[in-house]
Structure formats: structure tokens, C-alpha cells
Amino acid sequence: MEKIIVRGGNRLSGTVKVEGAKNAVLPVIAATLLASDGKSVIRDVPTLSDVYTINEVLRYLNAEVAFKDNNVTVNASRELSVEAPFEYVRKMRASVLVMGSLLARNGRARVALPGGCAIGSRPIDQHLKGFEAMGATVKVGNGFIEAEAPDGRLKGAKIYLDFPSVGATENIMMAATLAKGTTILENVAKEPEIVDLANFLNKMGAKVRGAGTGTIRIEGVDVLFGAEHHIIPDRIEAGTFMVAAAITGGDVLIQGAVPEHSTSLIAKMEEMGVVFIEEAEGIRVLGPDKLKAVDIKTMPHPGFPTDMQSQMMALLLHAKGTSVITETVFENRFMHVEEFRRMNADIKIEGRSVIMNGPSNLQGAEVAATDLRAAAALVLTGLVADGVTRVTELKHLDRGYVNFHQKLAALGADIERITEKEEIIVNEQSYITDLNA
Numbered sequence: 297m298e299k300i301i302v303r304g305g306n307r308l309s310g311t312v313k314v315e316g317a318k319n320a321v322l323p324v325i326a327a328t329l330l331a332s333d334g335k336s337v338i339r340d341v342p343t344l345s346d347v348y349t350i351n352e353v354l355r356y357l358n359a360e361v362a363f364k365d366n367n368v369t370v371n372a373s374r375e376l377s378v379e380a381p382f383e384y385v386r387k388m389r390a391s392v393l394v395m396g397s398l399l400a401r402n403g404r405a406r407v408a409l410p411g412g413c414a415i416g417s418r419p420i421d422q423h424l425k426g427f428e429a430m431g432a433t434v435k436v437g438n439g440f441i442e443a444e445a446p447d448g449r450l451k452g453a454k455i456y457l458d459f460p461s462v463g464a465t466e467n468i469m470m471a472a473t474l475a476k477g478t479t480i481l482e483n484v485a486k487e488p489e490i491v492d493l494a495n496f497l498n499k500m501g502a503k504v505r506g507a508g509t510g511t512i513r514i515e516g517v518d519v520l521f522g523a524e525h526h527i528i529p530d531r532i533e534a535g536t537f538m539v540a541a542a543i544t545g546g547d548v549l550i551q552g553a554v555p556e557h558s559t560s561l562i563a564k565m566e567e568m569g570v571v572f573i574e575e576a577e578g579i580r581v582l583g584p585d586k587l588k589a590v591d592i593k594t595m596p597h598p599g600f601p602t603d604m605q606s607q608m609m610a611l612l613l614h615a616k617g618t619s620v621i622t623e624t625v626f627e628n629r630f631m632h633v634e635e636f637r638r639m640n641a642d643i644k645i646e647g648r649s650v651i652m653n654g655p656s657n658l659q660g661a662e663v664a665a666t667d668l669r670a671a672a673a674l675v676l677t678g679l680v681a682d683g684v685t686r687v688t689e690l691k692h693l694d695r696g697y698v699n700f701h702q703k704l705a706a707l708g709a710d711i712e713r714i715t716e717k718e719e720i721i722v723n724e725q726s727y728i729t730d731l732n733a
């Protein structure tokens with residue numbers, strides 16, 4: 297088992313570069329399946345385990361995929377198969393995003409049911425509602441969802457989402473690109489990653505208008521072509537480093553961070569006393585000596601992002617006063633609270649809210665990551681805890697952060713990542729030193 301070991305107390309300073317966004321690249325790679333002609337080249341792709349997983353899904357579906365030097369090249373011009381099995385969907389829920397492309401391209405898709413995960417039950421009823429409105433018959437059975445378009449082609453429809461789901465907006469948008477007629481999708485997600493996907497689809501020859509607003513209009517076309525695209529910077533990775541700078545009272549330039557993608561986060565951190573300076577290369581973050589308590593409610597974009605909830609919890613534990621975080625997007629995204637408590641945090645859950653009295657006298661402890669962002673949040677807490685923090689279950693971290701501990705170490709953190717065997721050897725060596733003393 298691997299561990300990240302952090303010794304708290306160092307102030308961070310320097311420059312850190314943001315990778316391409318995980319949540320933009322996964323749907324964009326799924327969208328490359330729509331091209332029956334030509335190759336797609338996706339640039340600035342982060343080397344994350346989720347990217348390896350989506351590439352494997354595409355290969356399983358008979359597309360040719362190469363990943364080298366942060367570029368993914370996809371040739372999906374061969375006949376595709378229609379089934380995404382459970383072994384991939386279980387590893388990564390975003391695998392369901394191939395459903396819209398497959399249905400559009402082949403008129404049929406069979407994708408394993410994703411099931412729940414650590415942050416909530418995460419149903420996909422809104423995705424399926426959209427496919428059905430476009431004429432598909434949808435059947436669920438034997439652990440699979442099977443969708444089929446009559447006569448092999450979906451037709452344009454007017455669809456209203458009950459909730460602005462990111463995945464449903466993306467899946468329906470992809471499905472509608474090759475449908476016969478126009479689709480009008482209302483109450484959609486407005487995240488920057490939706491805009492990035494729409495831009496890529498339009499480069500492929502699609503006619504998508506309105507991405508980034510509450511209504512998206514997609515005029516179906518007969519064929520789509522491979523295209524080249526640069527992925528937008530990862531606003532959640534950028535936000536995580538903003539918190540790292542703020543929590544340590546540091547001075548960090550986050551290269552590539554886009555201020556307009558993080559408006560709600562920056563506003564909240566400014567309320568806490570953190571200073572942001574827009575520079576040509578990115579955003580400089582200056583952490584104050586003392587942080588002020590604030591209340592936060594997660595919401596769909598442009599509201600406060602749920603993917604920054606646990607990192608902000610780490611920051612608020614360090615702030616003076618009572619803070620409340622209310623999670624409205626996922627019903628069970630507080631699994632990390634127990635781990636914070638192991639670090640002596642003064643924190644409690646009340647319904648969908650978490651109440652913190654800060655600053656907590658944080659102490660290093662052995663803690664386990666419960667999901668991707670919780671992994672990052674526990675490491676951030678370790679940066680200011682007294683003594684040594686050991687974070688395990690790093691498979692979660694590797695889904696969404698490239699070289700996280702190396703990037704923090706380059707900014708001055710006392711941090712390393714080791715296997716259990718290495719830890720035993722280091723421990724043994726300390727006994728040898730003791731004996732020789």
C-alpha cells in the first residue's frame with residue numbers, strides 16, 4: 297500500500313503549473329467516437345488513471361487510441377462495437393459518457409449500470425430520459441442499460457432536465473449531434489467543461505449553440521470528422537493549489553489558472569482574507585496570517601463547486617470562528633469528516649451541513665482517502681497539522697491529480713510518497729542509527 301507522508305509547518309512559495317482538466321478531457325475523448333472519418337488529436341491531456349481508463353474503454357469499442365506526450369490521438373473510423381462492460385464503468389463512472397456517442401453513431405449502445413459510489417447514489421435517469429425523448433427505447437436488465445434508436449438514428453427533441461446534471465448535459469449533447477433534426481436542451485449544466493465539449497464538437501462539424509447558458513440548441517448533422525483540440529486548464533486542480541497556498545500563509549503563482557472559471561471559489565476565499573492577483577501567466581495567491589470563518593453552499597456552476605468542498609473544509613478548519621458547509625449536489629459527500637476528526641478537528645455533521653469551530657488544533661494522524669477530493673483535502677490538512685500525517689488509499693488521488701506530492705514538494709512542502717515496504721526499511725534504518733549513537 298502506498299502512502300503520502302506530510303510533515304506540517306512549511307509555508308509554500310513558488311510556481312505550480314495546472315494540467316488539462318480531467319472533467320473536460322473525459323467527455324471530449326468519449327466524443328471522438330462520433331467521428332466516422334479522420335483522426336482526433338486531443339492536446340494537454342493529463343496523465344491520470346481516469347484518462348487511461350477512458351482510453352481502454354475506447355480501445356474495447358474498437359477505436360485506435362494512442363497516448364503520448366500529453367496528446368491523445370483517436371481514430372474511430374472503423375466499425376465500433378456497442379458495449380461498455382462493468383469492469384470499466386465500475387472503475388470510473390464517467391465511462392457512461394460513451395453511451396451518447398455510441399447511440400448517435402451506431403443507433404445502439406449497451407453500457408453496464410454504474411451503481412452508487414462513495415459520494416452518493418448517482419443515478420443516470422436524466423441521461424436516459426434524454427435518449428428516450430430522442431426516440432430511443434431504453435431497457436435496463438442483467439446489470440446493463442441498453443438503448444436503441446428506431447431505424448438506427450435518433451431524432452431531435454425538446455428536453456428539460458430536472459436538475460442541471462453535468463453528465464446528462466454532455467451525454468445528450470453528444471447523442472444529439474448526429475440526430476435527425478434539432479434538439480433543444482433546457483435547464484442544462486453551465487460548467488466550463490460543457491463549453492469545452494461543445495467547442496470540440498463544433499470543430500468536428502457539429503452545430504451546437506448556447507453552451508455555457510441554460511439552454512443548448514443542437515442541430516443534427518449527417519457526419520462528424522476527427523478534429524484537434526486543446527483541453528482547458530483544470531479549475532479544480534487550480535483551486536486545490538489555491539487552498540494549499542492559503543492554508544500555509546504562502547505565496548504561490550498558479551500558472552494557467554483561469555479566474556473566470558473559479559469566480560465563486562475566489563470570492564469565498566477573498567471573504568476569508570486570501571489575496572488574489574491576476575498575472576499574465578495565471579493567478580497569484582497570498583495566504584493571510586489569519587483566516588476568517590465563512591459559510592459555503594455547494595451548487596451547480598456558477599455556484600460553489602462540490603469538487604472543492606472537501607478542500608475548503610480543510611481550509612475552514614484552520615480559520616477563526618464557526619463555519620458551515622452545506623452540500624446540495626451530492627447526498628453523501630461528507631465521508632472525509634471522520635478522517636478530519638482523526639486529526640483532532642472540531643467538526644460535526646448536521647443533516648446536509650457540516651459545522652466547524654476553528655481554528656482546530658490539528659494533529660498529524662494516519663488517515664484514509666475516501667474519494668478523490670477527500671484525498672487532496674487530507675494532504676492539505678497535513679500541511680498545517682502538528683507532526684506527521686500519513687494518507688492512504690491513494691488510488692483515489694491518482695484519478696484526478698498528476699504528481700500531486702511532487703508539485704507540493706517543489707513549493708516547499710515536507711512531503712513524500714512511499715510504499716509500505718519503503719516505510720518499513722526507513723523505520724529499520726532509524727534503529728540502526730539509534731544503535732550506532
Ligand SMILES: CC(=O)N[C@H]1[C@@H](OP(=O)(O)OP(=O)(O)OC[C@H]2O[C@@H](n3ccc(=O)[nH]c3=O)[C@H](O)[C@@H]2O)O[C@H](CO)[C@@H](O)[C@@H]1O
Nearest residue numbers: 319390418419420421422423461462463464602603625626
Ligand atoms: C467526470 C465529471 O465531469 N464529473 C463531475 C460531474 O459528475 P456527474 O456528471 O456525475 O454529476 P451530475 O451533475 O450529473 O450530478 C449531480 C447530481 O445530480 C444527480 N443526478 C445526475 C444525473 C441523473 O441522471 N440523475 C441524477 O439524479 C446526481 O446523483 C448528483 O446528485 O459533475 C459533478 C457535479 O459538478 C462533479 O462533482 C464531478 O466531478
Ligand SMILES: C=C(OP(=O)(O)O)C(=O)O
Nearest residue numbers: 319389390603668669696
Ligand atoms: C467526483 C469527481 O469525479 P467523478 O465524477 O469522475 O467521480 C471529482 O472530480 O471530484
